[in-house]
Amino acid sequence: MTYVIGVDVGGTFTDVVIRGTSGAISVVKCLSTHYDPIAGIVSGVTRALGDRDPAQVTRVVHATTLATNAVLERKGVRVAYVTTQGFRAAVPLGRYARVEEDRYDLRFSPPPPPVAAADCFEVVERISARGEVLTPLDPDSVRRVAAEIARRGIESVAVCLLHAYADPGHERQVAAILRESIPNVVTSSEVWPEIREYERATTTIMSAYIGPLMASYLSQLRARLAEIGIHAPIHVMESSGGVISAELAARRAVATI
Secondary structure, three states, rough: EEEEEEEOOOEEEEEEEEEOOOOOOEEEEEEEOOOOOOHHHHHHHHHHHHHHHHHHHHEEEEEEHHHHHHOOOOOOOOOOEEOOOOOOHHHHHOOOOOOOHHOOOOOOOOOOOOOOOOEEEOOOOEEOOOOEEEEEEOOOHHHHHHHHHHHHHOOEEEOOOOOOOOOHHHHHHHHHHHHOOOOEEHHHHOOOOOOOOHHOOOOOOOHHHHHHHHHHHHHHHHHHHHOOOOOOOOEEEHHHHHHHHHHHHHHHHHHOO
8 A cells, every 4th residue: 555645735724635545535634833834744744644654655745835925025045147248137127017006106116126236147148039149158258257146145046048948058058157156056948948038037036036945945844754754755736736846846946836
């Protein structure tokens, strides 16, 4: 007999469902532990397992609002933004439609950009919308940017080069150089390889913003479950309703918002 466990952490309750190969289902509801969400998960899973052998758990599926909460509460990490030369202002300028009462507010204050203008950087390169290399990537310009980002103590970088959806080659090279000195680097071609530079950039930035938090959380969850004998792979629910591996959820955390 093997088992699959589903865990959903809500604002008030943590729900745990365990299903065996026989089709039998057990459900446990316990209070969520805001000071340490994993404590509530472990408590619920332990109760749901009862006298079952935890080594027979083959999969854990987890739904969490950790990423969403971090964005809403602005509790992510500091992010640097790297883009094609001449386009560093795209994110600070942003895109905002003044609607309803904002349209007539003479003292309107736009929301702050996801990355401060001072933390936006440019590298020398250019790819066309057809994927043609117009300006070869200058590795030295990337190294200078990497050195400055590291000097500022920024540990997460979002890379979104112009038209990288058509050819991700330059982005991959930039990421490889940045990873020599910066622990977390997210590229737009991996997260959301679509047209529309601003939307692609902000999506990549959000993934870099919450990725380290998600990676740390899932690493701790894996360790805490191992302490009670569960060594099964962990999958995380996407906002689309599907699931992805914990490793992919850490790299592409924006998919869980």
